[in-house]
Amino acid sequence: MLGKMDVKAVSLGDVVRVLEPLWSAKPTTAGKLRGRIEAVLDWCRVEGYRPEGPNPAAWKGNLEHRLPPLARVQDVEHHVAVPWRDAPKVYRALTADRSSHRMLRFIMLTAARYGEVAQMKWEDIDLKAAVWTVPAEVLKSRREHRVPLCDEALAILKAQAGDRPMRGLVFRGTVPKKPVSDQTLRKLLREVSGIEDADVHGLRSTFRDWCADTKRSREAAELSLAHVIAGGAEAAYWRSDLLGERRELLSEWTAFLAA
Secondary structure, three states, X not given: OOOOOOHHHOOHHHHHHHHHHHHOOOHHHHHHHHHHHHHHHHHHHHOOOOOOOOOXXXXXXXXXXXXXXXXXXXXXXXXXXXXXXXXXXXXXXXXXXXXXXXXXXXXXXXXXXXXXXXXXXXXXXXXXXXXXEEOHHHOOOOOOEEEEOOHHHHHHHHHHHOOOOOOOEOOEOOOOOOEOOHHHHHHHHHHHHOOOOEOOOHHHHHHHHHHHHOOOOHHHHHHHOOOOOOOHHHHXXXXXXXXXXXXXXXXXXXXXXXX
């Protein structure tokens, strides 16, 4: 819709026509797309390709009056989850000596998002302290997040390293300098789980459901998922990242998966 237009001619109406079909159907995609359009048009303004004035892809004071907040529509994008009681069967099926199998197992063990693991670099990992530090720019919250690594996760990392130098991306795919793709992991998950619409992101729900149903600490579970407390009195008490408590929680989760 926009590719052949002169950037000077792109209007609010054009941006809405691009985003509206995706806004409710694929809110995560729509949010990323809006941000990229805004960035391109900002660059065009700075370089003199667009006149000074409001960016038609900006949210504040602009698109917020034409589209509902993504937080309101996000719930319609359901990620089909593996039932937590079936998670050990899925985990034990990932036995191949391949990056895709190891990456999916690592995602299950850490309850991390695909994008966080896909962008994980060896320099983000402290093997001695058994901690993976996810940089702020990788996270939705834009806050650095520490992930405790259990022995099983460390073994996966060491197997992934093999005899190669430990630098760059950890879970590289077949394309040079690129991680294993989310499509590859989604296909693999569906094969081993037998669930036609199973989604890798849904594995986070699998972990969260296990925590709830087995009466694990809510605070440790939420922090393990790198969720941000919105504010207020509760948020004021969450000054620690509960690394030790989360290490214990993920160790118990690992024991359940590997049993």
